[in-house]
Amino acid sequence: MQSWNLREISTPGGSRSPVVLRSDEAARAVLISLEPGQALGDHQVKEGALVSVVEGTVRVESGGKAIEGEVGCFFSFDADERRSISTDTGARILMVLSPWPGEGHYRGDRKG
Numbered sequence: 001m002q003s004w005n006l007r008e009i010s011t012p013g014g015s016r017s018p019v020v021l022r023s024d025e026a027a028r029a030v031l032i033s034l035e036p037g038q039a040l041g042d043h044q045v046k047e048g049a050l051v052s053v054v055e056g057t058v059r060v061e062s063g064g065k066a067i068e069g070e071v072g073c074f075f076s077f078d079a080d081e082r083r084s085i086s087t088d089t090g091a092r093i094l095m096v097l098s099p100w101p102g103e104g105h106y107r108g109d110r111k112g
Helices: none
Strands: 019-023 028-034 039-043 048-062 065-070 074-077 083-086 091-098
Touching: 028 039, 028 048
Parallel strands: none
Antiparallel strands: 019 028, 028 091, 039 083, 048 065, 048 074, 048 083, 048 091
């Protein structure tokens, strides 16, 4: 068994220093701290993504919709779904990407 206290892990520099908690071919779990005013700007990944708000509040935008999320909110995104996650006051999120890495994650990666 492995366990983490997501509120106690050091993440200096906010979004510039995400912490990979676990990574294998099933999934990658990443803790991301967003300092006030920081954002994960408009982006997409090749994996499905699950995002949980651990501390603070965030604004999540995807598919023309925007949702304010607080501690306990949980979001699910399909592979290649564009989104942005921002905060005015600061937040900490847990992002799980699955499978890891998704097909096409690395440029030139050809499966099949």
